[in-house]
Amino acid sequence: MADFDAIVVGSGCAGAVAAHELASAQKNTLVIERGERNGAKNMSGGRLYTHSLAAVFPEYKTEAPLERRIAHERLSFITDDACTTVDFSSGQMLVPNSDSYSVLRAEFDEWLSSKAESAGAEYINGIAVEGLLKDDSGRVIGVRAGDDEISADIVILADGVNSLLSKEAVGFKAPLPSTMAVGIKQVIELPEAVISDRLLSQDGDGAAWLFVGDATHGHIGGGFMYTNRASISLGLVATISDLFTAKRPIYQMLEDLKAHSAVAPLIKGGKVVEHSGHMVPEGGLKMMPPLTADGVMLAGESAMMCINLGYMVRGMDYAIAAGMHAGRAAAAALNKGDTSAAGLADYQKALEDSFVLQDLRQFSGFPHFMESTTRLFKEYPQMLSDVMNTLFVVDGRPVAPLKKSLKPIVKQVGLINMLKDVRGGIKAL
Ligand SMILES: Cc1cc2nc3c(=O)[nH]c(=O)nc-3n(C[C@H](O)[C@H](O)[C@H](O)COP(=O)(O)OP(=O)(O)OC[C@H]3O[C@@H](n4cnc5c(N)ncnc54)[C@H](O)[C@@H]3O)c2cc1C
Structure with a gap:
């Protein structure tokens, strides 16, 4: 008998939600997260579309550490000395389930993992899973983490964009530099009222602001700014293959953006309290690996579920929905006693029927x-x-x-x- 019904690798959006669903279905679930604290290593620009969260945690609005409701969409085209901005706001953006909030992942992921733990999932933090255990037929039967080998009837890989395990699990090949971007971000602390005044927001609401053009010095990508309650998340996403030809490194581009006349007044007097960097998968559906093999499933960015449309980046709502479907399908497969790829087929179907694969299919031509x-x-x-x-x-x-x-x-x-x-x-x- 295996040590656990299920092992979930990684406790980001996808992993914590998958673990919550498995534990809620009374499955003996272990989460292994390499960060000492859940969320400590995780990064996003910072805007979460709430619809997928509501599907798992209907009470999220009173519980989740949400920063500001996004009431303004701003898109600026900038040159070195000019800025043309579209500012959009609408009642529809504020309707529950169509609304979105800025989030800070350290707090948000900690809350998500607390939900999984309250449902009964066990956590091991501070150890990375280094490999998968397989039987003679090639079926995944557990994981190797440090000196430990831990077995499970099903393993869910939710280890994010740099998954070291997806190759071993489903033969995923390293993505091309043209399908990957690098993202960097600073969190800049400012008093809550100052942010509201500078961003012209009302009732504590906030803005999502994207910058195209000089933000990346004309290279493929753009800048982003999200208002948190008492800080601003400011960063850049730029396609790796195109960055090779850039004259200035990306961190210098971010300093230039901070000094731009469209941005400098908004962050003036602020204190940088956090720097982070992360990869962003931009290749869409065409770069997605198979989502299951015998004994294993992939959810979230370990399966490249992310889109970057220039005016919006989405990955967290896909990861949450994929984690939910993966957890539910895994629990159903465990009930049937069949966690082979065939037994896990409901996962692919659930994603096909949902916005996750339908959106990724819809936008499959956008990366090109x-x-x-x-x-x-x-x-x-x-x-x-x-x-x-x-x-x-x-x-x-x-x-x-x-x-x-x-x-x-x-x-x-x-x-x-x-x-x-x-x-x-x-x-x-
Ligand atoms: C600059 C930037 C801006 C973005 N902006 C947005 C945005 O505004 N809105 C949006 O929706 N999305 C955005 N995204 C995308 C979003 O952040 C991701 O799609 C989302 O975090 C993916 O969730 P995940 O659970 O799949 O992976 P992650 O959140 O990356 O979680 C993976 C987890 O696995 C752990 N892990 C990794 N390897 C191992 C291992 N071997 N063993 C154990 N644990 C391991 C990690 O520590 C981590 O906790 C942005 C991304 C970047 C980089």
């Missing part, structure tokens, strides 16, 4: 669009700035007809290229 449309990051922000300068700068010289002023600006990109890019963008979304 972003990679092949580099004008988005340089020429278009510049074009917008030139158009705005034409409209708003008054210097006493006679004003030329708008058509005449706009013609050379549009010509820099070319009308055909613009039409091609708009068409490509619409097709990819």
Whole structure:
């Protein structure tokens, strides 16, 4: 008999939720998390869409350490000295289940794991799982962590984007640099009221703000800012293959963004209290490995479940939903006494029926669009700035007809290229 019904590797969004579901179904569940504290090593820009959390924890609003409800979406196209911003707010964004909140992962993951523990899951912290145990047929029958070998009827890999185990489990090959981005972030502390005033938010609500263009010095990627209760999360995500050609390292780009006239006044006087860096899988559905093999399942970013659309990054709601479905399917397979790949087929089906695989399929063409449309990051922000300068700068010289002023600006990109890019963008979304 195995030591445990189930072992979950990693206690991020996917792992803690999978463990909660298994333990709630009375399965003897062990979570192994390499961080001394759950969430200590985890990172996101910081905005969580709540719908998937509500499906597992209907009471989350009164319990979860949520920072600010996001009431403003801002998207800025920046050049070195200009910024054109779209600011969107709507009642629909605030309706329960369509709303989103900024979160800080150290606190949020700690809460998620406390839910799994209260449901009965056991935790071992501070030890990394280094390998999988397999029987002669190749079926996964447990894990190797430090000097220990621990067996289980099912192992769920929720060990995130840098999974060392997914290759062993399902033969996942290392992703190409063009399908991976690097993300860096600083948390900048400021008084709660100062953040509300500077971001023009009401009732303690907050903003999600993305920056395209000079944030990454024209390279594929962008900057992000999320308002927490008493801090601001500010960072950059940039595609690795494109960063090779950058003249400045990414951490310098972040310092430049902090000094940009669109950002500096918002963080002025703030104290950097945290730095972090992490990979972001950007390849979408096309880079996803198989989700199951005999005795093992993958959930969250260990299976590359993440999308980066330039105006939004989503991974946490996918990880929570995948963790929920993985935990439930594993519990059902344990009840049937069949944790082979065939016995776990309900997991794939549940994800196919849910937003997780449907979204990833919907956006499967977007990574290629972003990679092949580099004008988005340089020429278009510049074009917008030139158009705005034409409209708003008054210097006493006679004003030329708008058509005449706009013609050379549009010509820099070319009308055909613009039409091609708009068409490509619409097709990819
Ligand atoms: C810069 C950046 C910005 C982002 N912004 C957003 C955003 O705004 N909104 C959003 O929804 N998503 C965002 N994401 C994506 C989101 O953070 C991830 O999709 C999400 O955290 C994935 O959850 P997970 O549970 O799969 O993995 P993780 O949260 O990475 O958890 C994996 C866990 O496994 C543990 N672990 C790893 N290896 C081992 C091992 N061998 N043994 C034991 N434990 C192990 C880790 O310590 C960790 O606790 C962002 C990501 C980055 C990097």
